[in-house]
Amino acid sequence: MVHILTFCTASQPEIPRHPLELLAAARALSAQLGEGTVHTLCVGPASGAYGEELIHRGADRVLTVECPSVEAEIALAVVESAVRHLAPKVVLFPHDDLSGAYVGPCLAYRLETGIATDCGGFAVQGEDIRWLRPVYGGKAMAYMRIRGPVQLATMRSRAFDPLPADPTRRGEIQSFPADWESVRPQIRVVERLEEKEEGELPLDRAEIIVSGGRGIGSAEGFAVLRELARVLGAAIGGSRPAADLGWVPHSHLVGQTGKIVAPNLYIAVGISGAAQHIAGAGSSKTIVAINKDSDAPIFKLAHIGVVEEWEKVIPALIEACREWRS
């Protein structure tokens, strides 16, 4: 019997981190439930290439569906057919734009079953699973109980660390016969507009994020932060005022109304620490705050703080980091 199914999209040649995190979550869940196998449904042009890595990282069986692109409606149809066919007890999705906002919720509706979105963990007692997720912008946490023929959960990125690759793990890789060709998507992408600054790292894949707030004062100020980000190999982020003022693109907004991030290192510069921002950055492993106001709420959240005008710190910080590099 299939106990846990994880969902993985395969549209780029390199396997991303999030589906590997799901496998770590699935193994932990299956260990706590005391039984069961973990299968991964891998959908997309690169699905065959991912198979072995997914096995090494915790899957017992990988089901591949090599469709040319992973459009939302195709993904939904494929997952629905797999879930109906395999009847798993639990399906884990990445909480991303595709699965968190579309595939997971739409599948729950179709299967008339409960779903918990944006989960960071779970607690198991016997056969009972409670899903842990942030609510109220991260100011509170909730254990959710969901009921129905199958439990669906979308898992927030970086809630679990991928298991180390174990090349001795064995498992099956087989093609899953999903009928994606007869799906006629109603939603069509008719144009893609690139609006990305050259060389800017996306927030959700960064190990380090340098983020600025209203205290930076200008777009020119942000250029200094970008320089620090470049030196550190970091992504650039911004609080809501910084994004609304156009200093960083909205796709780099960190907060309850932007990206929820959890990098290894989050450097908050000139950010006071409004609840809205903390909702997006509060789960970062180490938070460094640089702010001239020692009473700023960000210092209640930060692990390391520098009370100083950012203009006096950042250039010297860039210099110090450059020296190591050379």
Next chain:
Amino acid sequence: MHIIVCIKQIIDPEVPFHLFRIDPVAKRQIQGTHPLVISTYDEVAVEVALQLKEKVGGRVTALTLGKKEALQALHQTLAMGADDAILLSDLNFEEMDSFGKARVLAAAVRKIGEFDLILCGRQAGDVELGLVGPFLAGELGIPCVPLVANFEVANGTIRMRRPVETGYEILEAPFPLLATITNDTSNVPRYASVKGLRAAMRVPIPCWSSADLGLSADALGPKPLRIEIDELFIPHREMRCELIEGESGAEKARNLAARLKALGLIG
């Protein structure tokens, strides 16, 4: 074009951590003296609806499921520029999950009659599940287009603009449809003027009960609920911020860099 916007009234999400309180038995936030507001993304959805109406003409109807206090959210929506507002309120509506809420909203949409577009915020600012929009599309059997920031009109065709990591996607889908709305620089909500609010207070807002919608308590979904909060708590944060000292900004920077390097975080 008839646009229906579904909004939810919540306790101001900007309440800072140290003033945030919960009732662990009722499993919800305590309002205290904090104001009630339109949930962030729903207010953005109202803005998107009004912008589209300005481009193509038509009418915007705001719909909310809530208690009598939610009239205030509807008045604000009218003051922003919506044409009509309807409150869905009933004791039966108080203990529902996202399935039940979608069923009630769908019944209200059917009672309203024809429509071209339904907008919902991508997720509410309190429990943040993001389910009611997709479930409502399911109830009505119409496409659900997730995470749209705006609509554009080109050669008589209405297209949707969705922010993605690399920029924007322009989408087309057959109407009627439901879009869940996310924010970007194009849709920062307009303010409702005091004059507008005063005028809006005079607009009568119909209130529909479960009987008006022809919904029995059983139609609102099985009990126990399929999705519910079992336990709500405030995580314990014991934070001690390690302050980096130095004679000057430059020295603090060097000390910070050395500390981060020692922790293996950079370098």
